[in-house]
Amino acid sequence: MPETTVLLCRCATHTCLDQADVCALHQALEPLDDIDLRVVDDLCGLAEKKRLEKTGIGKHDHVVACFPRAVRWLLNDSSENSDQQHTQFHNLRENSADEILLKLKLPLPASTGIPPGSDTGDDRPPEWPPWYPVIDYDRCTHCGQCLSFCLFNVFDKDEQNDVVVAAPRNCKDNCPACARICPEVAIMFPKTDSAPINGDEIQDELLEREKALIALQQSSGANLHAFLSNRNRNAGKGLLKPEARKRIFGDR
Numbered sequence: 001m002p003e004t005t006v007l008l009c010r011c012a013t014h015t016c017l018d019q020a021d022v023c024a025l026h027q028a029l030e031p032l033d034d035i036d037l038r039v040v041d042d043l044c045g046l047a048e049k050k051r052l053e054k055t056g057i058g059k060h061d062h063v064v065a066c067f068p069r070a071v072r073w074l075l076n077d078s079s080e081n082s083d084q085q086h087t088q089f090h091n092l093r094e095n096s097a098d099e100i101l102l103k104l105k106l107p108l109p110a111s112t113g114i115p116p117g118s119d120t121g122d123d124r125p126p127e128w129p130p131w132y133p134v135i136d137y138d139r140c141t142h143c144g145q146c147l148s149f150c151l152f153n154v155f156d157k158d159e160q161n162d163v164v165v166a167a168p169r170n171c172k173d174n175c176p177a178c179a180r181i182c183p184e185v186a187i188m189f190p191k192t193d194s195a196p197i198n199g200d201e202i203q204d205e206l207l208e209r210e211k212a213l214i215a216l217q218q219s220s221g222a223n224l225h226a227f228l229s230n231r232n233r234n235a236g237k238g239l240l241k242p243e244a245r246k247r248i249f250g251d252r
């Protein structure tokens with residue numbers, strides 16, 4: 001029988017996950033012959049490392065980490081080795097180890113203990129705290145708002161003129177400010193507590209868009225319309241696509 005591959009994230013640097021649940025899953029899965037288990041200390045850090053190496057994260061049948069929307073886009077990259085099309089994502093932030101084992105149709109562990117360390121040395125988190133934005137490309141319109149907003153050049157445009165997270169290591173630890181001003185609510189920080197920035201589903205579209213508009217206005221410290229038109233003039237080009245501008249401002 002072919003092995004089922006499972007990637008389990010410990011979230012060791014920011015501990016978004018209940019470490020007792022991480023430990024219980026590790027203990028339940030490791031002894032099983034038909035499970036090929038890979039435990040990583042910090043999937044955010046590993047994803048960035050693999051992106052730099054252009055090697056991809058590898059294919060897995062199941063990924064157990066935090067909110068699936070965030071993890072899916074975290075692992076999204078163009079390398080063939082990162083194809084997650086058939087992967088099932090499990091949310092250990094909102095489900096217990098027992099609930100996830102039930103979904104995997106596996107027996108519950110007999111006992112729990114001290115959370116074990118990562119079993120693969122190269123998966124250890126890098127020196128920097130892996131904290132950076134993840135873009136939900138089902139929502140992003142490539143308007144460029146985040147690119148103009150970020151002072152640390154975390155965002156850039158690629159050859160297709162699409163907005164990408166080009167320099168994740170420039171991001172300031174625990175700063176989710178760009179996520180708050182994205183008009184499409186497309187930017188996630190998987191390690192933050194606040195939803196939907198953490199990748200949780202968006203419950204109220206209108207409310208979140210309104211909050212983004214207010215955050216942008218507050219960050220400008222002035223009238224939003226004056227702020228945007230000044231900045232557009234200075235940049236010599238429009239920052240918002242016409243459709244994005246219409247969505248934010250209506251017909252004004």
Ligand code: SF4
Nearest residue numbers: 009011043044066190
């Ligand atoms: S935020 Fe999610 S993907 Fe990143 S290290 Fe923590 S559990 Fe893993």
Ligand code: SF4
Nearest residue numbers: 140141143144146182
């Ligand atoms: S602000 Fe949001 S919608 Fe605009 S480019 Fe950035 S991530 Fe995409």
